[in-house]
Amino acid sequence: MATSDCQAKIDEGLYSRQLYVLGHEAMRKMVSSDVFISGMKGLGVEIAKNIILSGVKSVTIHDMGSVHWCDLSSQFYFSEDDLGKNRAEVSQVHLAELNNYVPVFVYTAQLTDSFLAKFQVVVLTDSSMEEMLHIGDFCHSRSIPFITANTKGLFGQLFCDFGEDFVVSDPNGEEPISALVHHISQGCPGVVTCLGAHSHGFVDGDFVTFSDIEGMTELNGYEPIKIRVLGPYSFEIEDTTFFSKYEKGGVVTEVKMPARICFEPLRASLKNPTISLVDYDKLECFKTLHLAFQALHLFVKEQKDLPKPRDQLDADRLLELTRDLNNQTSFQDHLNENLVRMFSYVSAGDLSPINAFLGGVTAQEVLKACSGKFTPLQQWLYFDALNCLPEDDKLLTKETCALRQSRYDGQIAVFGADFQERLGKQKYFVVGAGAIGCELLKNFAMIGLGAAEGGSIIVTDMDSIERSNLSRQFLFRASDISKMKSETAAAAIRRMNPECQVKAHRDSVGTSTEHVYNDDFFQELDGVAVAVDNIKARMYMDQRCIYYQKLLLESGTLGTKGHTQVIVPFLTNTYGTASDTSETAFPMCTLKNFPSTIEHTLQWARDEFEGLFKQQADRVNQYLQDSSFLDRIDRLMDAEALEILETIHSRLVTERPNSWKDCITWARNHWQELFHNNIQQLLHIFPPDQTTSSGVPFWYGDKRCPHPLQFDSCNKMHLDYIVAAANLYAQNYKLPGSRDRNAIQCIVDTVTVSPFIPKSEVKIHVSDEEMKEFVKDVDQQQLEELKTILADASSHRAYVMDPVHFEKDNDINFHMDFIVAASNLRAENYGIPQADRHKSKLIAGRIIPAITTTTSAVAGLVCLELYKAVWGHQQLSSYRNSFLNLAQPFFVFVQPQQAPVQKIQQQEWTDWDRFEVRGIKKDGEEMTLEDLFNSLKTEHQMGVIMLCYGTALLYARFLSESDQQEALGQRVTDRVRSITGEQIPAHLKTLVFEIVCSGEEEDLKLPPVHYHIF
Structure with missing residues (x-):
């Protein structure tokens, strides 16, 4: 379909995080695609929501049915006031608000071939088999990608047919692999050996x-x-016999080649299915489900309704129909008859988490069909979550699961009314109201979590809403920009379910807010859901949940990849022990002297920005405003002290600008230092022909030999740096800047720079280890002179500086202008391929690529684990951690690891265990240290030889006899106060001590002591 230029434009501010997942080419194809979705129950609206947020050209929704009670359990845009109204018409009003770029149309008539022919993708949910077959045949004949998706209770089904010649431009979306070349042979075939x-x-x-x-x-x-790969470091290419002899250098880079895929139409694939594997523990179940879903269509056609919850006669009939189908198929398989019965028992249910998961997966398939980006599903996917049912199946009966005209009927049909009541009384803490947080809160509202008397949801997020959030944080609208995320999200889910008892906080989580999230707060909780995008916050909440022995639901996404982890007290291991929490950093010597990739130059540019425009200004202000600043400087090593004082003196005296022209002059001189002088100095010490002690060229492999740049004001990138650096420098000093490039060019051309003079005394380090071992000679006279000059800060008080805080999403603040120019100039120094603004922003801004499809799927999986926790599942095999990549598509569901057990003196401990001690004795007096030690000896046979409170040593056997006796005689809290020199915070009801006890062979470190003082 033809698309005008204005329609095909991409709003990079809105879609910025998604663009890092899909890329511009895929987005351009999406904004030219009209999508049709039939069925506006819970699954259909999930798919539509995700597709609209993703930014296709238009979405047309279709449904000829009206809103029923069962729909309210998962269709988040329906209310009791909508009962009896057309589903599509009710949905359109809300869906149209999600994205101003995507018009949402309604169609409520019978579907015809001529109507469907205008769409680029057709999606059916909740359609009859006859309708699916007819539309599937039509779409296949016209090469219109066709998708059908269904959820029934705890089961899901997805089918894709993208035609007989569908082209995939990029199968996985990963950055192309590259490697440094070590050698290439002359031969047939040539053999390439890589470095590294x-x-x-x-x-x-x-x-x-x-x-x-x-x-x-x-x-x-x-x-x-x-x-053809020969090994981890070598591979074969074509004939190189007559090529020139390889000398050195080179980079080999992967090229993504288009792939063509042929799909079977629905009619043929029903008889001979290709089923994608999801859960390897259930391989034998998929063909049974393939037949059971077909049998369900026959049942509904025959009975005019779905099987009633937990009804034995209906289950018998569905099983009979499934057996008949199995006898008719060419792939006759052993039927899992119990699975068919369970399918019948729950098929009347409609669960928000199941719809969220399958809705996210399906929506990603729609985007693949629109764009050709990523590998489509080939061709069937089946999913079940039967382990969400109680471990004791007798808890559910036909009576407990009977429908009762409640907004939770779709859930009661699966889990029963008693479980619904239990869900309503839960108290959960949600940390983060971003993308995953919004999806979790929506699901929590739909399932009725904390929605009854005594229940609650507390959500906290200290961030406000930004425009770039709107494409994946669906509880927010453009009118909400600058409002607090937590408060806006809480208000949104109250509209979805007025019974929802949700409270919004603005606090961060950390040691600074432990007076808010204190003992009383955590002890009332049933669990915590963490929806944050940084490891530090996850680790902190993991420790809090261990401390309070609370369930933790953890999840995260990275583009099309996602994971979930359930952490159950005393049953599973913890987040810290189960996850790789390390964050990689580039070696300092690489960034400083030997970059070899654009990632290196971008990190260097970001460090330059922080150092020049924030950290130096912060230090100046500390000097000006903190009377004890110089006293602290005296306690530093001389080299560090000299560096700090030189910075302060230069920013306040020698390099302080008085005008805009001075800022330009500074920027020009700084350009010369970074991109010419420093490179000349490096080559002075390590010339291009330098060799190592072993005779190998110094500039070899990942050490690229640089070359200095010659400034040219007519070079756009050179002037970009001057404009950005000068304006940022002016901001530091609260001077007016300018965007007039012509005027800036005229001024910069008048600046005279000093010629480069090599310095023989400069030391350049080739490794971080060498850098750490190096002790810099300090000019003591200069250090003392600076201390004298800066002794009186009052003479400079008028020059308080304005630090610049990096903001990547503001395109007119010069921040990314500086980083892009600085990085690419340094890349030019070293012959590294440069990066455009889009890629530079991703790397330097440390942006996490994100798309709503993955978020939706992950949040659905989290809530399935929540169901199990509310039931109180005690079998490790009931729980699942998940890993998915919707680009492939690839799914792994694994049983969590058991909490590691340590055996000490015939007793077993895990990370969840601790010694509980009541600090107040029966007579009302507090224990002394000696009383505490006696209690541990009596109750646990542990002889304490060392006691610590945080980093404070309260007691140790190596202390003198008099010090030991003094410590043993003190009350525990008095001992803490006397050693730490601090009062115990009023909100603390428990002190945590680390103990070391004497063992037969060695000293033993044991679980912590929780000493209760109230």
């Missing part, structure tokens, strides 16, 4: 290109070559 401590990462059949090769230059710019 890690595998090259290529696989058989990959296509690659070469660049920067010296000697065998014929390969530079050569068309993509198919490879």
Whole structure:
């Protein structure tokens, strides 16, 4: 379908995080695609919501049915006032608010071929088999991608047919792999050997290109070559016999080649299905479900309704129909008859978490159909969550699961009324109201979590809503920008379910708010759901949940990838022990002197920004405003003290600008220092022909030999740096800047820069270890002079500086202008391929790519684990941690790891255990340290030889006899106060001590002591 230029424009501010997942080409195809979705129950609205937020051209929703009680359990835009109204018409009003760029149309008549022919993708949910077959045939004949999705209680089904010649432009969305070349042989075939401590990462059949090769230059710019992998560091290419001899250098880079996929139509695939594996523990179930879903269509056609919850006669009939289908198929398989019965028991249910999961997966398939980006599902997916049912199946009966005209009927049909009452009384703490937080809160509202008397949801988020949030945080609208996320999200879910008892906080979580989230707060909770995007907050909440022995639901996304983890007290291991919480950092010497990738230059540019425009200004202000600042400087090592004082003196005296022209002059001189002088100095110490002690060239492999740049004001990138740096420097000093490039160019051309003079005394480190061991000679006279000059800060008080805080999403504040220019100039120094603004913003801004489809799926899976926790499941095998990649699509569901057990002196401990001690004795007096030790000896046979409170040592056997006796005689709280020199915070009801006890062979570190003082 033709699309005008204005329609095809992409709002990068709105879709910024999604663009890092899909890319501009895929987005351009999406904004040209009209999507049709039939069925506006819970699953249909989930798919529509995700597609609209993602930014297709238009969405048309269709439903000829009216709102029923059962719909309210998962369709978040329905209310009791909508009962009897058309589902599509009610939904359209709300869906149209999600994205101003995506018009939402309603269609409520019978579907015709001529009507469907205008769409680029057709999606059916809750359709009859006859309708699916007819529309599937029509779409296949017209090469219109066709998707059908269904959820029934705890079961889900998805089918995709994108035609007989569907082109996938990028199968996985990953950055192309690249590796440094060590050697290329002349032969047939040629053998390429790669440098590095890690595998090259290529696989058989990959296509690659070469660049920067010296000697065998014929390969530079050569068309993509198919490879055959020989090992982790080598692979074969085509005949290189007659190419020039390889000398050195070069980069080999993967090329994504288009792939063509042929899909079977629905009619043929029903008889001979290709089923994607989801849960490897349930391999035998998928073909049974394939037949059971078909049998359900026959049942509904025959009975005019779905099987009644927990009805044995209906289950018998559905099983009979399934057996008949199995006898008719060409792949006759062993039927899991119990699975068919369970399918019958719950098929009348409609669960928000199941719809969220399958709605996210389905919506991603729609985006694949629109864009050709990522690998489509081939062709069936079946999913079940039967382990959400009680471990004792006798708890559910036909009577307890009977429908009762309640907004939770769709859930009661699966879990019963008693469970619904239990859900309503839960108290949960949600940390984060961003993308995952919004989806979790929506699901919590739909399932009625904390919606009864005595229940509650507390959500906290200290952030306000930004425009870039709107494409994936669906509880927010453009009119909500600048409002607090937690308060806006809480108000939104109250509208979805007026019974929802939700409270919004604005606090961060950490040691600074433990007076808010204190003992009383946590002891009332049933669980915590963490929806934050940083490891530090996750680790902190993990420790809090261990401390209070509370369930933790953890999840995260990265583009199309997602994970969930359920942490159950005394049953599973913790987040900290189960997850890789390390964050990688580039070596300092690499960033400072030897960058080899654009990631290195971007990190260097970000560090330059922080150092020049924030940290230096912060230090100046500390000096000006803190009378004890110089006293603290005296306690530092001389080299560090000199560096700080030099910075303060230069920013306040030698380099302090008095005018805009001075700012330009500073920027020009700084350009010269960074991109010319520093490089000249590096080459002075390590010339291009430098060799190591072993005779190997110094500039080899990942050490790129740089070259200095010559400033040219007519070079756009050179002037970009001057404009951005000068304006940021002016902001530091509260001077007016300018965007007039012509005027800036005229001024910068008048600046005279000093010629470079090499310094023989400069030391350049080639490794971080060398850098750490180096002790810099300090000019003591200069240090003392600076201390004297800066002794009186009052003479500079008028020059309080304005630190610049990095903000990546503001395109007119010069922040990204500076980083892009600085990074690319340094990349030019070292011959590194440069990055555009979009990629630079991703890396330097440390942006986490995000898309609503993954968020929806992950939040659904989290809530399935919540169901199990509310039931009180005690079997580890009932729970699942999940890992998914919707781009592939790839799903792994695994049983959580058991909490590791340590055995000490015939007793077993896990991270969840502790020694509980009541600090107040029966007579009302508090224990002394000696009383505490005696209690531990009597109750647990532990002889304490060391006691610590945080970093404070309260007692140890190596203390003198008199000090030991003094400590043992003190009340425990008095001992804490005397050693720490601080009062115990009023909100603390429990003190946590670490103890070391004497063992037969060695001293033993044991679980902590929780000493209750109230």
